[in-house]
Amino acid sequence: MATATFFDPESSGFQFDNYARNQQLVKQGIKPPKLMKTGTTTTAVIFKGGVVLGADTRATGGNIVMNKNCSKIHYLAKNMYCLGAGTAADTEYTTRLMAGKLELLAMSMRRIVPVKSAVRMLKQMLFRYQGHVSAALIVGGVDMLGPKIVSIAPHGSSDNAPYLAMGSGSIAAMSVLETNFRPDMTAEEAVKLVRDAINAGVTNDLFSGSNIDICVITIDGAQVIRPYEQNQPEVLKKANNYTFPRGTTTVLSQGVRKVDYHIVSTEIRKTDEEPMET
Amino acid sequence: MGDFSPYDDNGGTVAAIAGQDYVLIACDSRLSTGSTILSRFTPKIYPLSKMTVFACSGFHADVLTLIKNLEVRMKLFIHEHGEEMSTKAVMALMLPTLYGRRFFPFYVRPIVAGLDRDGKGLVASYDPVGTPEFFDYVIQGSGENLVHPFLHNQIGAKRTLSDVPVQAPPGLTLDKAVKLLKDAFLAAAERDVYTGDTVTLVAMTAKGTETMEYQLRRD
Numbered sequence: 001m002a003t004a005t006f007f008d009p010e011s012s013g014f015q016f017d018n019y020a021r022n023q024q025l026v027k028q029g030i031k032p033p034k035l036m037k038t039g040t041t042t043t044a045v046i047f048k049g050g051v052v053l054g055a056d057t058r059a060t061g062g063n064i065v066m067n068k069n070c071s072k073i074h075y076l077a078k079n080m081y082c083l084g085a086g087t088a089a090d091t092e093y094t095t096r097l098m099a100g101k102l103e104l105l106a107m108s109m110r111r112i113v114p115v116k117s118a119v120r121m122l123k124q125m126l127f128r129y130q131g132h133v134s135a136a137l138i139v140g141g142v143d144m145l146g147p148k149i150v151s152i153a154p155h156g157s158s159d160n161a162p163y164l165a166m167g168s169g170s171i172a173a174m175s176v177l178e179t180n181f182r183p184d185m186t187a188e189e190a191v192k193l194v195r196d197a198i199n200a201g202v203t204n205d206l207f208s209g210s211n212i213d214i215c216v217i218t219i220d221g222a223q224v225i226r227p228y229e230q231n232q233p234e235v236l237k238k239a240n241n242y243t244f245p246r247g248t249t250t251v252l253s254q255g256v257r258k259v260d261y262h263i264v265s266t267e268i269r270k271t272d273e274e275p276m277e278t
Numbered sequence: 279m280g281d282f283s284p285y286d287d288n289g290g291t292v293a294a295i296a297g298q299d300y301v302l303i304a305c306d307s308r309l310s311t312g313s314t315i316l317s318r319f320t321p322k323i324y325p326l327s328k329m330t331v332f333a334c335s336g337f338h339a340d341v342l343t344l345i346k347n348l349e350v351r352m353k354l355f356i357h358e359h360g361e362e363m364s365t366k367a368v369m370a371l372m373l374p375t376l377y378g379r380r381f382f383p384f385y386v387r388p389i390v391a392g393l394d395r396d397g398k399g400l401v402a403s404y405d406p407v408g409t410p411e412f413f414d415y416v417i418q419g420s421g422e423n424l425v426h427p428f429l430h431n432q433i434g435a436k437r438t439l440s441d442v443p444v445q446a447p448p449g450l451t452l453d454k455a456v457k458l459l460k461d462a463f464l465a466a467a468e469r470d471v472y473t474g475d476t477v478t479l480v481a482m483t484a485k486g487t488e489t490m491e492y493q494l495r496r497d
Contacts, residue, residue, distance in 0.1 A: 039313065039471075058497070063289075063420055065469045168313050202497045206313045206471040209497035231497050238464065239457035242432075 034061055039207020040085035041169025042072060043177060043197040044140045044149040046162045047190035050218035051140040051147045054194035055083050056169065056202050057227070058209035068210045073224055077102045079112055080141030081215045081222060085167035086134040086154060094135045098122055115141040115148040119158055127156030136166045142217050169201025169208035176200045187216060195229060202231060285337050285385045286311055289472025291421030292322050292333040293459055294391040295433065296399035296414050300452045300483045303333050303391045304459040306421075306467065306494060307476040318475040318496065322419075326352060330365045330392035331480060335419030336406070337385035344384050347375055365392030369402045369410065376408030383407050387418035397484035421466035421473040428462055452481055460492055467494040 026032055042055045055072035058065060074082045074095035080102070084091025098121060106113045119139050126133055131154045140149040151164045163181045165173040176197040185193065191214060201208040214228040292305040305322035308315060316338075323333045324345055332348065334341045351371055355363045363371070369390050376384065383406040391401045403416035415433050417425045433450060456479055463477035474497075479490040 060471060063471050065471060068468070204315060206310055206315065209471075209495075231495075238461050240461055 039169070039205065040072060040167030041165070041173050041198050041201025041205060041208040042083035042085050042138055042167050043165045043170075043173045043194050043201075044083060044138045044151075044163070045177070045181065045185075045190045045194050045197075046147050046149055047187055048184040049147065050142055050187060050190075050216060051149050052187070052190040052194045053081055053083050053138065053140045053149075053215040053217070054198045054228070055213050056198055056208040057211040057213060058202075058207065059088055060207050065209070069227070071213065071226065073213050073215045073226070075099055076118055076139065077106065077113055077141070079143060079217065079222065080115055080118060080139065081217065081224070082118075083138040083140070083166065085136040090133045090135040091137065094122070094125065094133060095137070098125075112143055114143040114145060115139060115150065116145075119150045119152065123152050123156040123158050125156075126152060126154060131155040138164050138166055140215075140217060141222075142219050147217070165197065165201075167201070167205075167208065169198075169205035172200040172204040173197040187218070191216060191228075199229075286339075287336065287385070287420075288316065288338040289420045290322050290335040291417065291419035291425065291463065291466055291470070291473045292335050292387070292389050293417040293425060293429075293462065294333060294389050294401045294403075294415065295429075295450070295455045295459065296391070296401040297450060297452060297455060298399070299397055300455075300481060301391045301393055301399035301401060302452065302455045302459060303331055303389070303480045303482075304463060305333050305335075305478055306463055306473045307478060308472065308474045309338060310472055315475075321476075321478040323478060323480055326368060326390075327362045327392075329362065329394075329482075330368045330390065331482070332368075332388065332390055333418075334386050334388040336387045340384040340386050341388075344375065344386055344388070348372075351375070365390070365394055365400050368392070369400070369412075372402070372404055373408045373410065376404060376406065380407055387422075389416055389418055391482075393482055393484065399482075417462075419473075421463075421470040424466045424470055425462045428465065429458070432458055452483070456481065456490065463494060464492075 039058060039060045040056060044051060044053045053073060057069045059067035059070045072084050074084055076082045076095060076099050082095045084095060098118060101121060102113050102118055122137060122139065126135065134154045136154055137152045138149060149164055151159045151166055162183060163177045165177060180193050194214060195212055198212045210231055211227040212229040213226040215222060215224045289310045290306055290308055294301065294303045303323055307319045307321045309317040309320040322335055323331055326332050326348060332345060348371065352363050372390060386406055389403045394400055401413065401416050403411050403418055415429050417429065459479060460477060467474045474494045477492050477494055481488045
């Protein structure tokens with residue numbers, strides 16, 4: 001019989017080994033590290049024959065922009081993508097985990113996985129973690145039942161609607177969707193609407209910004225356009241040149257040392273070049 | 279009502295450089311609360327007199343009230359003495375004005391900048407209860423942590439152990455200072471979500487005052 005070990009790397013799911021210790025540290029007044037939140041504007045729209053998903057690309061930690069071009073459109077399956085807002089790591093790993101599960105499911109069922117199956121699996125997982133996995137998702141895709149978009153809140157509740165917005169910029173984005181959405185739009189009209197909605201979030205929400213990414217899914221497949229639109233790159237023109245002259249940093253001491261090394265492996269390969277003529 | 283707070287933080291960055299024959303003050307123009315923008319054009323520089331300007335980030339209502347208080351005291355001074363307060367006198371006036379509210383402070387990060395009677399640049403920054411700091415260059419507000427090391431490096435030459443400062447303020451021309459502060463705000467707007475929209479630069483010399491404005495990121 002295998003002996004039970006304290007740390008079993010084979011077991012699946014989250015580990016809570018350090019939970020009690022960390023609680024104790026917080027009680028002692030040690031501040032826990034801050035997580036990177038993707039403030040985010042994400043929107044999704046159904047049009048005639050498909051769905052359009054859109055997201056901004058700003059990731060923030062407190063008032064600092066941590067990433068100016070992060071991707072918030074996550075792959076789930078060939079016919080299905082997912083928009084993520086909330087804690088960056090949670091959205092990234094939740095969707096990656098689900099992409100794996102959906103691939104296995106598709107292989108065992110030998111057919112395209114319906115969007116509602118992915119939604120059910122995601123919301124059951126999020127509900128199990130009682131909102132501690134802070135992922136606010138929008139799943140969008142096309143299956144045998146047609147185009148479908150669903151939003152899932154971090155606690156596991158979901159919403160079905162022809163147009164959706166999530167994240168801190170969702171108020172700005174939804175105001176655009178509410179004024180301009182029409183049923184049965186063309187793909188071009190839907191892309192334009194999603195762009196305008198994301199742009200409203202980018203300009204009016206401080207925690208959304210930078211570029212706009214868009215994903216169009218029809219029965220023929222998915223197309224991720226990244227970036228769809230670049231936001232104001234022209235303002236980045238510096239007045240000065242900040243290349244430091246040589247010798248700016250004072251050299252305190254210099255020395256030359258032999259570094260011992262081991263040859264781990266060697267390999268002899270034939271190159272594509274012609275042999276030298278003599 | 280239990281959650282009511284008399285304070286808000288409206289963000290924004292202000293900075294100033296004092297030169298031998300000029301003073302340069304800069305601010306961004308974004309006014310925000312939480313995650314929303316209240317105004318894209320509310321510059322945080324306020325002229326107090328011909329020789330002195332005031333620049334301030336923090337809680338906007340407190341900034342406006344503080345300026346009103348200062349203006350009253352400065353007007354009384356004119357009536358009493360028949361002349362405007364000097365920049366140094368305004369800098370001194372800040373202390374009782376702020377410390378007088380020690381236990382219900384104005385939530386402000388002020389800079390007082392101006393010229394002395396010989397036309398030399400003067401700059402002072404304060405904490406919310408009035409501790410003054412007199413340096414050749416100062417930064418206050420949400421972009422402070424981003425801009426400070428940049429100016430230390432470029433103006434204070436705190437990058438080398440050699441004795442030669444590269445661009446210490448006596449040698450820093452107004453033209454160079456303008457470029458530096460413009461770039462500082464450009465960079466701050468890239469990474470600080472509360473700084474953006476436009477940067478306003480006010481250059482004061484004995485000859486007069488010049489105001490410049492440049493676009494920043496609006497997202």
